[in-house]
Amino acid sequence: MSPSMVFWHLNNSVNLNHRLVLTMLSPSHLLLLLLPILLLYLLLRRILTNLFFHPLSSFPAPFYTRLSSLPLSLVSVLRREPDFLLYLSKKYPSARAIRISPNLLFFPHTSALKSIYWSQAHNHKGSLYGTGALGPTSLFSTISGDDHKALRKSLGGSQWSVSYLKNEQEPRIDNLVSSLVAQLSDLSPNDAVVSIDDKLAQFAADVMTLLTFGKPWGFIAHDRDEKRLLSAFREGLPFFGFAARCNSFRELFLSSGLMRSLILPTVDDKHGNGYLASQARLAIVQREKERETEHLLEEGGGYKVKDYLDYTLDARDSKGEPLVQWEKEGQITLLIQAGADTTGTALGATLRFMLQHPECLEKAREEINVAEEKGLLSTPVLYEETKQHLPYFVACIKEGLRLNPPAPNLLGRVILEKGGTMIDGVHVPQRAEVCSQSYTVGRDPETYGPDAEEFKPERWLGDDGKHKAEIEAASFVFGMGPRICLGKEIAIMELYKALPEIVRKFDFELVEVGKYVVLGGVAHNRGFKVRVRRRV
Template sequence: MGVFGILSLIITPFAQLVFSVFGFVFTALVLRIVYCQFFHPLSQFPGPWWATSFSLVGAIISVKHREPQFLTYLVNRYGTDRPIRISPTMLIFPRPSAARDIYWDPKCNLKSGLYGTGALGPPSLFTTLDGEQHRQLRKALSNAPWTIGQLKNRWEHRFDEQVIIFIEKMREHVEAGRVVCLSDKVAEFAADIMSMISFTNAFGCVKNQRDEKLILTNWRIGLDFFGFVGRFRFFREKIIPMPYVGRYFLPSIDNELGMGWLMCEADRQVTAREKLVAEKGFDDTPDFLQHCLEARYSDGSPLTPVQKRSHVTLLIQAGADTTGTALGSILRFITTTPGVFDRARAEIDEADRAGHLSTPILYEETRRYLPYFVACIKEGVRLNPSATNLFARITPKGGKVIDGHFIPEGAEITTYAYVMQRDKKFYGEDANDFRPERWLESEKRSNELEAVQFSFGMGPRICIGKDIAYMEMFKLLPEVVRRFDIEVLQKGKYVVAGGVAYNQHFMGRFVERMKGKGIM
């Protein structure tokens, strides 16, 4: 037998195996497409066949940072009158009128599996899927200062200290003539606020003018994986649970920077505080760490050791860079939209001359005396939501009517803040424009806009840090506009990765405006 004869004996079986595998895979893919397009319970709803057949498509779009653009394209193509199918199992409702049906109904209080991947660290209030478990856990943590009233009474003076440090550090940049990343500077402020509330002492990002332990940087890097694993259902349900796989992909306390360091720091702080309480008690203003240690379920039992540590990091995880994104986006809108900065400055000056403003400006002063600035904040949050994620719920047994459409049981149903808050039928033809005046047209209209604002979620699972974020925005931003002119050199861009947004390359200079008052 010649060489070619021997090769044929080897290659032919191999080729047959390859073709057999290829044929099996091809047949399986075709059958999946046919099922998803014609026989799946959601096949009646419109959506592109490639996205509605394979959840991998949505994962790739997320990793490429194109999710808002993709969903906007779908809304423009299919309209807003019907829910749009965006994956094999998920429907998005484009209209604001659907939000209440999804997020206020207790029967829809089961979160989709996107939350339970472990990509954001140990289980916490945010990642709890079951509605009843979430209710019990949230009630256990209800002693923490979430509401604006408690924040004003217990923490606003500490916010003032951080605002003062921020202004002083920006003055140093002014004197040195430095160009800074404006969006990063306000994000560092947000990281300090969240770490201060969590651990009493801020990490020192503003004081040291750097991203301490690369908390923000590593958070942004990790968003791509969070988006991929959350959207690719097969990977989420089959690959991550495999032995040792999760340990490789998911964050651990072994790292020296970023999320790993934060988890390690939470463990250290909890251990040290428990020892302090056991030996001497705790008589300082309770921070979130202390509230986690004192939290009790209805039967009197405390949080587990893992829950204590995961919830200590929750505010920083969920609120540091997201609030920083809101601060940066609003500042960019104010400084780059013609006429807005001048009007906002004039309002501040008028309130200042009337003696209405403290130094730094208090939350309540912004709310009462700076209505246009408040409108700027709300409009910026509307257009650039910090967490425009697929906050999906599972339809209950027997299905549910949502926004006039019957949805079968077991479906993932969601809105998407970036799309919903640009609905032209609700907001008008200028829905994509930054126009703060829309919030000042009438009290009735303002209430209508507020009722569908989804940037912090809605219903019993609304973001627990919402009021903390608004206090930061109401205090830092007007103080910055009050004290500085801002020369924008590069507008940068709003980036969405894994359903969470951050700002890139918003560059400029602070120019000191006036001296002689308070901290100036």
């Protein structure tokens, strides 16, 4: 047989075998073969787009944050997000914006804050808020700027002001400060090691349950985490952090109503954020029944001090109608989540800094002694007394908040302007998300100088009035602009009252410095232990 004939037979044989294979494969088999190829194609296309063709591809970033939102999500779960963002700000010192996720720009300098957070055009929140992982939708998690503006108008009012807190609530908070002092006094003779971070978190939780529901839940009185409110909140933060930062996870799992019901907390849960939401629902129902049948009168004919549950039920929307049930539940849940553990963190972090810097502690204590000798301090110390007579102590508090902010979250906003906008000297395209973070901008050397990472209360008391005004305006601890924390003054009142009073009454021996831990953009203190001795 000639070579040409051999080739002809071989070719026909191959074609015949190929046709036989194809005829033996069912459509489902063909799909199984094609599916990996399709997935590989989509993956490669996404990688190439994110690396080279994305509108944010020109911004500096590690290659892995260009590729996917997964690295940022894992950094959050591993409790390293503040350190990671600070590292990036130092890795790219001349950058005004850093790409920390495919569609998310991080601005590490205080000079960007006003453009991002004061502009009404940038009041539309980023996608990380839409997880539902922290319970019902609230002021914090409302995405639309217009919806937030309407809801905040309904829920805001004079009840959030310093004057209201001083006139209506400070005496009640005084009782909790006295309870905290009494508990620490009981521990003093035993020379026992105290987890002071837990004590301060319990105090803050009692303050918030008092202000929200009219009476504290008994954290201090029972010396425990009532209803596991604090621990359950912390346990839910890793999931919140991951879900908020991982775009694919939200798209694949949280976009489905069925998957959301399986993954996210529900009011049937026995603990955690679901349980907290159920308690908010129960409190609303009970209070509404009480308001139908009882007058809010105390002995002597004076009106009962209203709590924030009352104010939530009194709130009206733009049409004059009461808030719907989910809005009421969301607000009550938010008050406890946002105000309990975070303020406890601020209290503990500031005290730890002062104990680590004995010269600062002694200076603050001497200031208290001088004010006390002049008869300027009440027992417990009043908010206004701290503000007027203890300026160095106030500076210690501001410095502690700057270095260890209680909620160093990624406060993302979406750029909706057609054609994009300018932020801190760089052009940001439309539909990109932008954010900053209090931990990193609080260490911005452009604002705070080369010693920005040092605990130095004196920076808030400098003779340079212009610089003092600059760092005051740059403070990002409680957010900024239309979405600034509604309960900011509550936290400040607790700080100005509890810390001076316990420093006034006790000596602390630092046993374990503990850690400042951030999960899902929310901080808490862990393992901060002291010995407490009552001062003579």
